Amino acid sequence: MSAPRYARVDDAFVTALEAEIGAECVSRAPEALERHARDESDGLYFPPELVVQPRATEQVQALLRLCSERRVPVTPAGGRTGLSGGALCVHGGVALSLARMDRIVEIDERNFFCVVEAGVVTERLQEAVEARGLFYPPDPASRGSCTIGGNIAENAGGPRAVKYGVTADWVRGLACVLADGTLLRTGGKLRKDVTGYDLTHLIVGSEGTLAVVTRAWLRLTTRPTAFRTALVPFASAEAAVALVPAIAHAGLDPAAIEFMERAALEAACAQLGVRVGHDEAQAYLLIELDGTDEARLDREIERLGELCLERGALDVWLALEPGRRRELWALRRAMGEAVKRLSAYREEDTVVPRARLAEALAAVGRITARHGVRAITYGHAGDGNIHVNVLQGELDPERWATVSRTVSREIFEAIVALGGTITGEHGVGCVQKDNLPIALSRASLALQRRLKTAFDPGWILNPGKLFDPE
Numbered sequence: 395m396s397a398p399r400y401a402r403v404d405d406a407f408v409t410a411l412e413a414e415i416g417a418e419c420v421s422r423a424p425e426a427l428e429r430h431a432r433d434e435s436d437g438l439y440f441p442p443e444l445v446v447q448p449r450a451t452e453q454v455q456a457l458l459r460l461c462s463e464r465r466v467p468v469t470p471a472g473g474r475t476g477l478s479g480g481a482l483c484v485h486g487g488v489a490l491s492l493a494r495m496d497r498i499v500e501i502d503e504r505n506f507f508c509v510v511e512a513g514v515v516t517e518r519l520q521e522a523v524e525a526r527g528l529f530y531p532p533d534p535a536s537r538g539s540c541t542i543g544g545n546i547a548e549n550a551g552g553p554r555a556v557k558y559g560v561t562a563d564w565v566r567g568l569a570c571v572l573a574d575g576t577l578l579r580t581g582g583k584l585r586k587d588v589t590g591y592d593l594t595h596l597i598v599g600s601e602g603t604l605a606v607v608t609r610a611w612l613r614l615t616t617r618p619t620a621f622r623t624a625l626v627p628f629a630s631a632e633a634a635v636a637l638v639p640a641i642a643h644a645g646l647d648p649a650a651i652e653f654m655e656r657a658a659l660e661a662a663c664a665q666l667g668v669r670v671g672h673d674e675a676q677a678y679l680l681i682e683l684d685g686t687d688e689a690r691l692d693r694e695i696e697r698l699g700e701l702c703l704e705r706g707a708l709d710v711w712l713a714l715e716p717g718r719r720r721e722l723w724a725l726r727r728a729m730g731e732a733v734k735r736l737s738a739y740r741e742e743d744t745v746v747p748r749a750r751l752a753e754a755l756a757a758v759g760r761i762t763a764r765h766g767v768r769a770i771t772y773g774h775a776g777d778g779n780i781h782v783n784v785l786q787g788e789l790d791p792e793r794w795a796t797v798s799r800t801v802s803r804e805i806f807e808a809i810v811a812l813g814g815t816i817t818g819e820h821g822v823g824c825v826q827k828d829n830l831p832i833a834l835s836r837a838s839l840a841l842q843r844r845l846k847t848a849f850d851p852g853w854i855l856n857p858g859k860l861f862d863p864e
């Protein structure tokens with residue numbers, strides 16, 4: 395199949411669409427187009443031709459029917475916090491914002507489930523279920539502005555994934571609209587379901603290229619009420635990450651094990667105007683245990699502290715006050731923005747088997763040194779998922795364009811050689827598309843293209859992401 399040709403959004407299209415779904419859902423206003431031209435990916439700008447903000451699934455169906463008939467591309471968007479350009483209209487066409495479909499339809503306490511529309515902001519859902527003593531664990535650091543639809547499309551993770559898993563582990567059913575406007579329902583309030591292919595989990599993580607999610611059935615658990623949080627300084631990054639498998643061997647099950655190298659913590663401290671740090675430390679782990687049994691957590695944090703010191707930690711700082719715990723997490727959440735402020739950068743979302751983290755960091759160090767650039771690393775060490783931020787620093791833009799691409803490719807090759815892969819939670823989007831063959835075989839890519847064609851024969855859904863037609 396050759397690259398599809400797309401139609402432009404013209405007056406006739408807008409008139410037909412407004413007749414179907416109402417003019418109040420459709421905008422060509424320059425502010426709306428401008429707002430949807432960017433997400434949180436560095437330096438990308440792709441204005442759509444039209445912004446559509448439906449309030450109901452039927453309106454999404456009508457839009458997609460029309461777009462399929464007229465070959466107009468459609469790109470779903472949630473909170474536009476994505477880091478791989480996923481919500482950007484790289485082929486123009488319609489930006490389909492799910493932001494107005496933001497109802498929490500049901501919180502079912504007896505079955506530990508909730509049903510939500512795609513545009514619900516993740517933190518709002520978390521607060522709503524926590525008020526009922528329940529818990530929705532996936533917690534991307536962007537949770538104050540990202541949406542459940544975007545989390546599903548990216549299979550978002552976050553610090554708590556080490557204990558609770560990623561978004562896919564909590565999604566048990568979907569309502570979604572296929573490219574031709576067909577409504578597809580999968581799963582439901584079921585903890586087990588092997589009835590046919592698992593379409594729910596094919597759509598989770600498909601980055602808006604297979605279907606538009608309008609509603610989700612999400613599993614919940616009991617809300618943890620007690621926490622023990624420690625910041626642990628180490629003399630080297632290697633010593634810090636070597637602790638990660640040792641924690642699991644000791645039978646401890648932390649909710650989070652976050653890694654941050656010294657420069658990352660310093661950047662976050664500068665951004666928030668606080669002072670935290672150890673003079674000799676080159677890296678830190680932020681470790682949190684959670685549960686409902688205070689006495690048990692006391693025993694576990696004591697064991698964890700001993701283990702850290704046995705394994706070479708310089709100290710173990712417990713966040714004894716709730717305010718201190720909030721401050722440590724605020725620092726961790728500010729880290730992405732803080733590093734971004736230091737310099738233009740390229741962020742790579744590497745994952746390796748967690749026992750190979752030290753080798754991965756060493757490879758990053760070797761590659762960046764060879765090309766005369768600096769990288770700052772931090773991330774979800776408990777999952778082997780480290781964000782490598784390669785900084786432009788003093789390099790002129792032309793040289794940076796070449797060097798950054800080469801450095802990223804070499805880092806990915808080294809990561810894949812360690813049994814890892816090129817993105818753990820940020821997705822491929824348009825940013826990592828060219829690097830996909832480093833991680834996926836030809837057979838895998840060919841099958842994925844066939845799946846895409848089966849879902850979306852005209853390739854109108856979020857074109858230009860993941861891969862192009864052969």
Ligand SMILES: Cc1cc2nc3c(=O)[nH]c(=O)nc-3n(C[C@H](O)[C@H](O)[C@H](O)COP(=O)(O)OP(=O)(O)OC[C@H]3O[C@@H](n4cnc5c(N)ncnc54)[C@H](O)[C@@H]3O)c2cc1C
Pocket residue numbers: 433434469470471472473474475476477479480481492512533534535536539540541542543544545546547548549550551552553601602603605606607608730731819820856
């Ligand atoms: C400061 C910061 C911290 C972050 N921390 C984390 C983190 O800890 N963990 C993590 O995993 N990510 C993190 N991210 C990345 C980002 O927040 C996640 O990828 C998030 O899931 C995107 O959600 P969104 O609603 O903003 O989606 P958008 O950015 O709007 O869209 C992302 C993708 O989802 C698709 N999409 C959106 N809604 C739908 C829908 N209803 N149906 C089908 N497709 C849809 C879009 O087409 C696009 O491909 C972070 C980002 C920032 C800026």
